[in-house]
Amino acid sequence: MVDEGPDGAVWVKPQHGESFGARAARALRRTLSSSAAREVAEATRTAQVLQHPVTTGRQIAVTSIRGGSGKSTLAALLGTTYTHYRQDPVLFLEADPALGSLPLRLGARAGRWTTSDIADIVKPDMSLLDVTGYLVQLPNNAWLLPASKGEIGVMLDSRAYERAVVALRRYFGLMVIDCETLPAEVARVALAAAHGRVVTTPATPEGINSTYAVLQWMQGLPRHVIAGTVVVLTELVPHSGLNLSEAIQKLRSTGVGVQILPYDRHLAAGGPVRTEFLAAPTREAAARIAADVFQLSQTRY
Structure with a gap:
């Protein structure tokens, strides 16, 4: 069934990330095995990492080398995970003006102001309340700054991006930045x-x-x-046939961390990300990825 969302955007009504049969089988396996305690312990460790305090705003940049890789979807998942576990304000900053899909994934309407605009608006004497008046408010102490107003051909140069980040970073514990694809200048x-x-x-x-x-x-x-980089392999179709072990080994040989975001029917539908519809493996993977990159963001090299 088709639904209509913010600004007339159209998508299908959400479905659960995995079938009822898969969920029932998962519940049965957990009941019959001893893995439940290990899962709880792992979830506790992940939560402890995600809740670690920061003294200055952390910038988490999400990019890819091509469109359709799940970049904006993952940015939405990461930011949503941080807002769930943390109390400090989180900013979703879109640095992909080419009709990026981050506002759609967050179920947000286009804002009056964009990343380029904010570069010349925010002043050092402004309070958080002043600043958030120019942003799109989201649930759970989070805000969005879109890169465009749904217009085609909008540009964002690197100098405007840098000014926007410098102006905003002191107001937010975490900034999740949805970048253009590489090798675009702003992404670099x-x-x-x-x-x-x-x-x-x-x-x-x-x-x-x-x-x-x-x-x-x-x-x-x-x-x-x-x-300080994590590569995330996004499974866009079920059972792709790729040898994941070999792929992970090849990518890790360059010095990066590697994680997998499993196929999820809810994410594949392309509408707003609603955590209650995500499959359990997807929620767990999102938390691991968020914790991994957050931990790297606090490491000095």
Whole structure:
């Protein structure tokens, strides 16, 4: 069934990330096995990492080397995970003006102000309340700054991006930045300045090989860039047939961390991300990825 969302956007009504049969089988396995205690312990450790206090705003940049890799979806998942576990304010900053899908994934209406606008609006004497008046409010102490107002052909240059980040970073404990695809200039600037980096790639042979080539290029950048990067393999279809072990080994050889975001029917539908509809493995993977990159963002290299 088709539904209509913010600004007339159309999507199908949400369905659960995995079938009822898969959920029932998972519940039965947990009942009959001894894995439940281990899962609780792992979830507790992840929560402790995610709740670690920060003294300055952490910038988490999410990018990819091609569209359709799940970049904006993962940015939405990461930010939503941080808002669930943390009390400090979180900002979703969109740095992909080419009709990026982050507002859609967050179920948010287009704002009056954009990333380019904010660069010249925010002043040092403003309070958080003043600043959030220019942002799109989201649930759970989170805000969104879109890169465009749904217009085609909007541009964002690196200088405007840098001014926007400098102006906003002191107001938010975490900034999740949905970047353009590499090798766009703003994406390169965002990666270099961020405290933690995520590069998404589809779990396909083409995606792995292309991302491996980009990681080899990143090895020539200052060491903190590659050392503070997590590559996320996004399974866009069920049972892709890719040898995940070999793919992970190849990517890790460049010095990055590697995580997997499993196929999820709810995410594949393309509408707003609603955590209650996510499959259990998806929620667990999102928490692991969020904890992994957050921990890297606090490491000095």
